Amino acid sequence: AVSMSLLSLVVGFAAGRSSFRTPEEDARIEQLPKGYPLACCGDHTTSGSSHTHNTQSWTQNWTPTTDAHTHTHAHSEDFTSCDAPDLSPEHQKLTKTLRSIVGMKNYIDGRAEATETAAYLKGARLGSGSALAIVRPTKLQQIQELVQETVDAGCAVLVQGSNTGLTGGSTPRDQTDGRPTVIISMKNFDKVFPIDDGEKVVCLAGVGLASLKHFVSDNFPNRESHSILGSTFLNPTTAAGVAYGSGGTQCRKGPACTERALYLKVVPDKFGSHIVKVVNTLGIEGLDSEEGEFVAHKAWTGVIPKIDSYIDVVKNERDFTMKNSNDTYGKHPSHDHNYKENLCTVNGDISRFNADTKGLDCNRSEGKVLILATVHDTFKSPHRAKSYWLSFEDLETTIKFKKEVCLDNPADLPMSIEYMDRDSFDVIDKAGRFMGHFIKFFGSASPLVSAGWDIKLKVEALDIRGASTFPDTVQYMVNNFLPSVLPKKIMDMGRARDHHIATTIGDFNGSLDRYEERFAKFRKEHEGKIDVHECTTASEQDGVTAFRFIAAAAFKTYCVGTGLQGISVDYALPKNHSASPQLPSSNQPVKRMRYSHFACNVVHEDIAYVQGVDTHAAKMELKHVVDEVCKGKLPAEHGHGTEYHAPADTQKRWMKMDPCNVMNPGVGGLSTKYRYAKE
Numbered sequence: 046a047v048s049m050s051l052l053s054l055v056v057g058f059a060a061g062r063s064s065f066r067t068p069e070e071d072a073r074i075e076q077l078p079k080g081y082p083l084a085c086c087g088d089h090t091t092s093g094s095s096h097t098h099n100t101q102s103w104t105q106n107w108t109p110t111t112d113a114h115t116h117t118h119a120h121s122e123d124f125t126s127c128d129a130p131d132l133s134p135e136h137q138k139l140t141k142t143l144r145s146i147v148g149m150k151n152y153i154d155g156r157a158e159a160t161e162t163a164a165y166l167k168g169a170r171l172g173s174g175s176a177l178a179i180v181r182p183t184k185l186q187q188i189q190e191l192v193q194e195t196v197d198a199g200c201a202v203l204v205q206g207s208n209t210g211l212t213g214g215s216t217p218r219d220q221t222d223g224r225p226t227v228i229i230s231m232k233n234f235d236k237v238f239p240i241d242d243g244e245k246v247v248c249l250a251g252v253g254l255a256s257l258k259h260f261v262s263d264n265f266p267n268r269e270s271h272s273i274l275g276s277t278f279l280n281p282t283t284a285a286g287v288a289y290g291s292g293g294t295q296c297r298k299g300p301a302c303t304e305r306a307l308y309l310k311v312v313p314d315k316f317g318s319h320i321v322k323v324v325n326t327l328g329i330e331g332l333d334s335e336e337g338e339f340v341a342h343k344a345w346t347g348v349i350p351k352i353d354s355y356i357d358v359v360k361n362e363r364d365f366t367m368k369n370s371n372d373t374y375g376k377h378p379s380h381d382h383n384y385k386e387n388l389c390t391v392n393g394d395i396s397r398f399n400a401d402t403k404g405l406d407c408n409r410s411e412g413k414v415l416i417l418a419t420v421h422d423t424f425k426s427p428h429r430a431k432s433y434w435l436s437f438e439d440l441e442t443t444i445k446f447k448k449e450v451c452l453d454n455p456a457d458l459p460m461s462i463e464y465m466d467r468d469s470f471d472v473i474d475k476a477g478r479f480m481g482h483f484i485k486f487f488g489s490a491s492p493l494v495s496a497g498w499d500i501k502l503k504v505e506a507l508d509i510r511g512a513s514t515f516p517d518t519v520q521y522m523v524n525n526f527l528p529s530v531l532p533k534k535i536m537d538m539g540r541a542r543d544h545h546i547a548t549t550i551g552d553f554n555g556s557l558d559r560y561e562e563r564f565a566k567f568r569k570e571h572e573g574k575i576d577v578h579e580c581t582t583a584s585e586q587d588g589v590t591a592f593r594f595i596a597a598a599a600f601k602t603y604c605v606g607t608g609l610q611g612i613s614v615d616y617a618l619p620k621n622h623s624a625s626p627q628l629p630s631s632n633q634p635v636k637r638m639r640y641s642h643f644a645c646n647v648v649h650e651d652i653a654y655v656q657g658v659d660t661h662a663a664k665m666e667l668k669h670v671v672d673e674v675c676k677g678k679l680p681a682e683h684g685h686g687t688e689y690h691a692p693a694d695t696q697k698r699w700m701k702m703d704p705c706n707v708m709n710p711g712v713g714g715l716s717t718k719y720r721y722a723k724e
Contacts, residue, residue, distance in 0.1 A: 139198040153179040163506030172213030177225035206282030212686025253280030255490035268423040284416040289684040290409040294461040296644040299384030304377035305420035328374030385455035396645040398678035400695040412709030427551025436542035438574040457556040464643040467543035477599030481530035484591040521606025600651035609653040616679035626670040690714030
């Protein structure tokens with residue numbers, strides 16, 4: 046009730062005031078240096094975007110170039126800026142065609158940022174731009190038509206799920222050859238159906254992780270869905286998880302990946318025309334009349350219209366008969382079966398990272414193919430489980446605990462092992478109580494939490510000076526009036542020690558008992574170095590979950606509230622190297638939050654600096670240490686987006702998927718031009 050009341054206060058106050066900053070403060074925001082202005086905070090009001098240093102500044106105004114589009118087949122060479130009041134005849138024709146495919150209520154003019162369009166045009170952390178159109182199809186068959194018409198009109202395709210990405214990969218950007226972008230939103234495809242008696246599920250591309258979690262728990266109470274992320278409350282899509290190779294907290298299940306999928310790709314024929322192809326490796330009986338790779342067609346038969354029809358049947362509750370996997374692609378894996386063994390082999394290898402090139406094209410494709418549906422395993426729930434908060438005297442003891450107790454063998458692997466350092470603990474407590482209580486009360490997968498976040502985004506998108514930071518300012522101001530999210534015992538432990546673990550251990554054929562035996566031995570050997578609290582009530586468990594999940598959001602609130610600027614990175618370290626990368630002594634931050642998925646060594650860092658520090662240089666220094674000194678990989682699970690250059694072999698893989706560069710141009714440092722022409 047307190048959370049809802051405060052949320053209402055935020056909305057009402059924002060609507061009633063034109064600004065809460067002085068003109069001097071607005072001037073400071075407008076004069077931030079290029080690269081990473083505030084990185085996650087502030088009004089981003091620069092006049093254009095910058096690709097300097099492999100990054101994109103946060104902007105609200107996009108001014109594309111006017112270079113002619115030079116490919117040879119029948120396309121207009123008169124490309125008009127998306128910001129122009131008039132469209133070229135070809136683009137006028139395209140907008141009419143798009144409206145005829147999806148209908149007026151599912152078509153939005155995306156040429157200017159407004160309250161209605163901000164959720165599509167502005168990134169969660171960085172990136173903003175314009176689009177010729179935003180379309181929200183309701184049938185899978187509409188999507189292949191939308192793609193064909195868009196690329197034939199000389200435009201680029203950008204697919205969006207929930208647009209919760211953190212590196213700009215799901216937001217529009219200027220193409221240096223002037224091509225407009227059409228955003229295809231998958232929000233209407235939040236539909237799931239089970240196969241193989243619930244041991245697997247088929248997720249259309251708009252299915253959110255929270256939606257999937259509810260579906261599995263409601264229909265198969267003894268089973269669990271795949272991924273649980275810190276951003277689950279935002280309902281990011283399963284398709285985005287596959288496209289990025291996201292991992293989350295569930296170390297027994299591995300990162301999001303599957304060899305069973307349905308997706309579209311665009312390739313040229315020998316005459317240079319665009320051909321939309323379908324790849325079907327779903328491996329499902331009744332949806333297998335066409336398998337492998339084939340040319341898309343408009344006939345009302347085949348896998349795509351069959352799925353459209355089947356979803357209508359399931360939605361209208363006319364058929365409860367589950368489908369089964371077939372004997373072809375149905376035998377292919379729908380999660381990484383070797384992941385547990387991989388984690389427990391502690392060597393110099395990297396457990397998972399975004400630039401990994403193995404697997405079916407849809408895996409870690411970052412928008413270069415258009416995912417329509419994916420098959421994922423569900424997992425047996427443990428017979429019982431225990432959750433602990435552990436606080437350690439030093440990082441060395443924390444790392445030994447991981448190796449000797451948690452990663453002893455694959456069968457006994459805990460369900461989750463989440464690490465937080467002292468700065469993470471302090472920042473979350475000082476700036477995250479509002480959101481923490483909101484998530485703790487409603488649950489991380491509650492649609493009410495997602496709705497509350499949407500309200501926050503709408504407030505930030507209001508055309509009012511200072512609106513973009515107002516919700517975080519209010520949250521920071523009210524923080525100390527709210528009780529701590531964690532119980533007093535854990536708060537005392539957090540303030541007494543600098544290194545913390547939140548872990549849940551399930552009982553899988555005696556694994557919990559064996560874990561406790563190893564842990565008891567470890568505590569005896571390291572007496573006085575570990576504080577232990579078992580979370581025995583639902584309130585304690587929900588509090589710990591909420592506390593960990595709000596880390597990134599709390600960092601933004603903290604920066605806004607204290608007037609600091611910040612950078613955020615995610616990286617993977619070798620499995621035998623868990624120590625903190627060394628920052629240069631000449632440029633020490635005010636706060637350095639390090640929190641990680643500890644078993645796989647995927648680390649998130651949110652680093653706050655005083656104004657005036659070159660945050661881009663600081664980020665590049667950290668990247669150098671991770672890459673060259675620690676031999677790690679960056680990024681690990683947030684994707685390359687427009688923020689990072691992908692390695693050459695990863696770029697070549699993407700270029701092979703999308704040889705015309707019509708799908709998400711510019712991702713991972715690739716050219717934004719047609720067919721990857723030089724910038």
